[in-house]
Amino acid sequence: MPYSLRANCQRRTVLAGLTTILLTTAISSVAQVQKQPVLGVRSAPLLTVGNAQFKDLNRNGRLDPYEDWRLPAAQRSRDLLSQMSVEQKVGFMLISTTRLKNDWSFEGPKNKEPISSDFNEEDLTASTNMFTRKPLPTPLMNAAGTTKAVTQFQLRHFILRANVSARITAEWANKLQALCESQPLGIPAIVASNPRNHITSSAAIGTSVGRTAFSAWPGELGLAAMRDLKLTREFADIARQEWAAVGLRKGYMYMADLATEPRWQRVDGTFGENAQWAAKMITEVVLGFQQTKLGPASVAMTTKHFPGGGAGKEGQDPHFDWGKTEVFPGGMFENNLIPFKAAIKAGTSAIMPYYSLPVGTQYEPIAYAYNRGVIHDLLRTKLGFQGIINSDTGPIEMMPWGAENLSIKERYKRTLEAGVNLYSGTADPANLLETVKSGMVDMKLVDDSVLRLLTEKFELGLFENPYVDEDAAERIVGNAEFRKRADVALRKSIVLLRNEAKTLPLRSGTKVYVESYQKQFGRPTPGPGDVLTPAGNYPVQFVKTPEEADVILLWIWPGSRSLFASDGSPLELSLSKNAVDVNYVNTLTAKKPTILAINYTNPWVIDEIYKEGSAATIKGVVATFGTTIDALLDIVTGKVKPTGKMPFTTPRSAEAVKAQMEDVPGYMEGAGYALFKYDEGLTY
Structure with a gap:
């Protein structure tokens, strides 16, 4: 063999040996830092290398790089890919x-x-x-x-x-x-x-x-x-x-x-x-x-x-x-x-x-x-x-x-x-x-x-x-413990939007009629909703009819058309188009001072039941975004102060919805667009 070729071969042999030594040293060094992970095994054999154990996932009797938890994820991935x-x-x-x-x-x-x-x-x-x-x-x-x-x-x-x-x-x-x-x-x-x-x-x-x-x-x-x-x-x-x-x-x-x-x-x-x-x-x-x-x-x-x-x-x-x-x-x-x-x-x-x-x-x-x-x-x-x-x-x-x-x-x-x-x-x-x-x-x-x-x-x-x-x-x-932390969030998510004459929080001893109004899209929606008589420890008295009440708490969950029931017809945000019997609601809220709670999945248009500045009996407006009746009652009775802020702007009318631009956030739409503004929210 010519000297130059023999020398090159010797150099390659030496380099290969050094590489092996360095890799072994590196793995040993990493192993000293890394702890043996828990190996979850049902059928794969285990391999023992030194003081460490590994899963023989391909069952070939040797430790492949992809089975070696000491190696970087990228290196293991390349080996398994091969x-x-x-x-x-x-x-x-x-x-x-x-x-x-x-x-x-x-x-x-x-x-x-x-x-x-x-x-x-x-x-x-x-x-x-x-x-x-x-x-x-x-x-x-x-x-x-x-x-x-x-x-x-x-x-x-x-x-x-x-x-x-x-x-x-x-x-x-x-x-x-x-x-x-x-x-x-x-x-x-x-x-x-x-x-x-x-x-x-x-x-x-x-x-x-x-x-x-x-x-x-x-x-x-x-x-x-x-x-x-x-x-x-x-x-x-x-x-x-x-x-x-x-x-x-x-x-x-x-x-x-x-x-x-x-x-x-x-x-x-x-x-x-x-x-x-x-x-x-x-x-x-x-x-x-x-x-x-x-x-x-x-x-x-x-x-x-x-x-x-x-x-x-x-x-x-x-x-x-x-x-x-x-x-x-x-x-x-x-x-x-x-x-x-x-x-x-x-x-x-x-x-x-x-x-x-x-x-x-x-x-x-x-x-x-x-x-x-x-x-x-x-x-x-x-x-x-x-x-x-x-x-x-x-x-x-x-x-x-x-x-x-x-x-x-x-x-x-x-x-x-x-x-x-x-x-x-x-x-x-x-x-x-x-x-x-x-x-x-x-x-x-x-x-x-x-x-x-x-x-x-x-x-x-x-x-x-x-x-x-x-x-x-x-x-x-x-x-x-997890539920306890979630309960805090359920209350913090509620937004107080209007509070006429400081009606909220409800005073001790107030007689309250609570109705939860949840209907499904596409089905007849004659009122009423479900009458609730909560069992919690609250400073108010719950009654079974509006006539008995001092205040009505009406919680409306508009029933929009579900995503996968779409048919290409125009999408509407007015309550009457989303499973709410507006006549029933207006008749109910005319009976007594009312706290209106709306569960928002979209920025609903509520002008059919609420117009700001009108002489209507709606004294308070509250926004919810998926919460519980207990959380809502804690807010309206003052057990918890409201701190939430609106995550979007709600349009004033159906006409405003049609005029807005699809990619422009509500807070950037023109004057007169908003009923409730982005980041709006009151407290006590």
Whole structure:
């Protein structure tokens, strides 16, 4: 061998040896700092290396880098990626709804047997689009039997919609993780959910689970109305503990969208109309759920809906073809980005683009999931987001606005190139797999997506221990201390708007008639509501008829058209258009001095029952955003002083609603628009 070649070989040998020594030293050094994590195991063998133990997830009898908890998440992800087949990678890029046994919470047959923690092994398929009611180009599998999803489709991302006990959820999550552990490579699952900690009248599949076994807090608007960032962080931290206790480690939440279009049916999922305040709220929520860095105690957040979906034309929603257009007549596209910038700075793990196609901007009029200018150029490059881009449910088969003429494979290609990493809405990877295998897309896009998804799982500690303590779940979820803190928030969320002649707080001994008026949209709504005779310790006397009363407390929950009952007809905010019998209400309030409480999911127009400065008997107006009667009574009787502030502006009339601009917050609309102003709120 020539000397120069022999010398080069010797140098390479020496360098390789030094590299091995340095790597071994580095791992040893890290191991001295890191503590042995708890390893949750059901079937994988354990490996012992020195004084440390590891899970042999691929069962090859040796410690692979991805199994080594001492190594950085990025390094472990690259090693595991190198061991995954194309089929495993593609399945890993889907997130699908999954169900418990006998759970048909979103569609399908109803089984009278109780829901259990066992898997529902039936496939649920739909040949029509549940949003547009049009036939789909191909059958859409919204959900697959759990075992099939894991073992055949290679899915490891799931959405749980069921509203069941903490124990059943925890048991089911453990069974899912055990199934995943038994598979080649032993990759754990991650289970996501929509919000589960709020009192809301508009819970629906895909938006909010509603009230559950978890601690019950005000709706998102109510959290914003508290004007208490410290308590907001506490809410998120408490919810994090409850979610993690049952095995829910990913949140499809929260909405950084702005409530600039008052008719939008998702206003109640926002933190209001002010971008700066929404940014502060989303910061606290992300930090509360994720903590300052993703770790084994975190719940990863999916902030939505980039770049903001609150400016739909005339309030219509892009789940439907008649609402696919987002407009910016006020030129305030950039205003929508402010809360997302805050979420990125706080470290949100994922961001979800909406279905809308933008009009009146510099960007192509195509749905955001397809929009490379918005997703890659703006979100990735300009804003510097490095996390997961998670499509909303069904942009390929159901809501491909602006891409309707593309084939399914062409749609996958377009969205992959735009920057989507995780697809929601189908459990069957066949179409995406065909797209990838056909060579239509660069495999680097798939690998990049899988690396991001794997990194999240490693950082969450799921490879070490994806299991939960089922007994602890029952103790933690909805415990008395958590409920106590939620009760504080329920009271702080209430806003006092008018207090004529200082009628409030009600004086001791006042005879009060309490009526809760809650009707459903589309059904006959003759009065009355429900008469309440609360049992709490209050300084007033509750009576059963208005005639007996000194004061009437009327709490109206307008019954708006639900999001998924939309039909394209104009959206209205007047009470008579939202399941309120105005004649009945006016007859009732004319009988005695009245405290009018309105539960706001949208900025309702209440001029049919209340006109400021009139001679009506309404002496006080109170705004609620998802709370309890006990909390409301504590405010009106003075047990607790009101401190809340309005999270949005309410229009003075239906005409004002029609004249406003979709992307302009109410506080920036012209003079005469507002009845109740943003940030308005009285106290005693």
